Amino acid sequence: NAGVMQNPRHLVRRRGQEARLRCSPMKGHSHVYWYRQLPEEGLKFMVYLQKENIIDESGMPKERFSAEFPKEGPSILRIQQVVRGDSAAYFCASSTDRVGNSPLHFGNGTRLTVT
Amino acid sequence: DQQVKQNSPSLSVQEGRISILNCDYTNSMFDYFLWYKKYPAEGPTFLISISSIKDKNEDGRFTVFLNKSAKHLSLHIVPSQPGDSAVYFCAGREGSQGNLIFGKGTKLSVKP
Numbered sequence: 562n563a564g565v566m567q568n569p570r571h572l573v574r575r576r577g578q579e580a581r582l583r584c585s586p587m588k589g590h591s592h593v594y595w596y597r598q599l600p601e602e603g604l605k606f607m608v609y610l611q612k613e614n615i616i617d618e619s620g621m622p623k624e625r626f627s628a629e630f631p632k633e634g635p636s637i638l639r640i641q642q643v644v645r646g647d648s649a650a651y652f653c654a655s656s657t658d659r660v661g662n663s664p665l666h667f668g669n670g671t672r673l674t675v676t
Numbered sequence: 677d678q679q680v681k682q683n684s685p686s687l688s689v690q691e692g693r694i695s696i697l698n699c700d701y702t703n704s705m706f707d708y709f710l711w712y713k714k715y716p717a718e719g720p721t722f723l724i725s726i727s728s729i730k731d732k733n734e735d736g737r738f739t740v741f742l743n744k745s746a747k748h749l750s751l752h753i754v755p756s757q758p759g760d761s762a763v764y765f766c767a768g769r770e771g772s773q774g775n776l777i778f779g780k781g782t783k784l785s786v787k788p
Contacts, residue, residue, distance in 0.1 A: 565719070594775070603680075603765060603780040604720070617775060652719050664710060665776065667719030 564588070565668035566635075567653050573674045574643045582638040582671045586655030593636045594665060595628060598650045610636060643675045679703045680768050682779035689786050695753040697782050699766030702747065706768035710776065711740060711751050714763045723764075724751070756786045 564587035574580050586593050591612050596604040606620040610630035621628065625643075630636040640647055650672050654665035681700045689695045699709075707728045712720035726733040726740045726749070733740050739752045753760055763783045767776040 567719075596778075601780075603682075603778040604767075604776075606775045606777065609775055620775075654719075664722040664725060666722065667712075669717070669719045 565590075565653060565655050565666050567651075567668035567671050569671060570669065571672050571674070573676060575676055576644055577642050580640040580643050580647070580673055580675075582640075582651050582653075582673070583635045584638070584653030584655075584668060585635040586653070587666055590655035590657050590666070592656045592658065593630050594654045594656075595636075595638050596652045596654065596667075598652065598670075600649075604652060607638070640673075643673070645675050648673055648675045677702075678779075679706075679770075679777045680766055680779040682764075682766055682782045684782050685780070686783040686785070689756045689784065691758055691786055691788050692755045695751075695756045695760065695784055695786065697751040697753075697764050697766075697784065699749045699751075699779055700747060701749075701766075701768050703768060703770060703777070704747075705771055706777075707771075708769035709740070709742060709749055710767045710769070711738075712765045712767065712778075713760075714765060714781070720765055753784075756784075758786050758788050760784060761786050 566585040593610045595607040598604050608621045608628045609617040625641045627639045650670045652670045654667045657663045710725040711723040713723050714720040724738045742749045763781040765781045766779045
């Protein structure tokens with residue numbers, strides 16, 4: 562897990578604020594996935610990105626959520642105007658290729674708490 | 677609509693015995709299945725995978741079996757060790773984009 566770096570590990574935001582979650586994939590990995598885990602739930606796919614491109618955002622809420630993976634720098638998951646229901650663990654994962662050809666490597670997650 | 681179901685939220689096994697974790701799926705388009713292990717406050721760690729064209733894959737103490745006709749797979753851990761105590765997630769890969777659909781997990785406790 563040490564290879565995929567996520568920060569911050571814990572993030573507390575008040576309702577209405579913005580949350581920015583960062584993910585640095587493993588070296589050499591160009592595929593990034595974001596997953597969300599609600600309490601007592603499994604991991605839910607949110608978005609799949611390759612460098613500078615969003616490949617699939619079918620799991621992303623239509624409003625307030627956005628993601629990017631710029632040519633330089635980490636991938637960012639941005640949540641605007643957070644609400645209590647956004648409280649969850651957000652996991653980033655990376656791979657060299659599409660899943661199955663090479664497995665996903667997960668970071669240790671960012672735990673977002675909205676007060 | 678849960679495409680991947682892990683119907684047992686928890687499982688307790690004695691050290692040295694076999695652990696069998698089960699997973700059912702509904703999506704016929706899954707072409708790859710993976711098992712991940714997760715410790716508290718950490719991200720999931722890849723354990724073992726299987727292609728839909730195979731029915732068994734083995735890696736050390738871990739074996740995954742796939743029954744496509746029943747849309748069922750299982751993970752066998754033998755012998756089980758206390759360090760195997762964790763939450764185990766089953767996942768199916770959906771199509772060429774490579775998104776993983778996860779089950780809710782099964783918490784395995786291996787008692788010394």
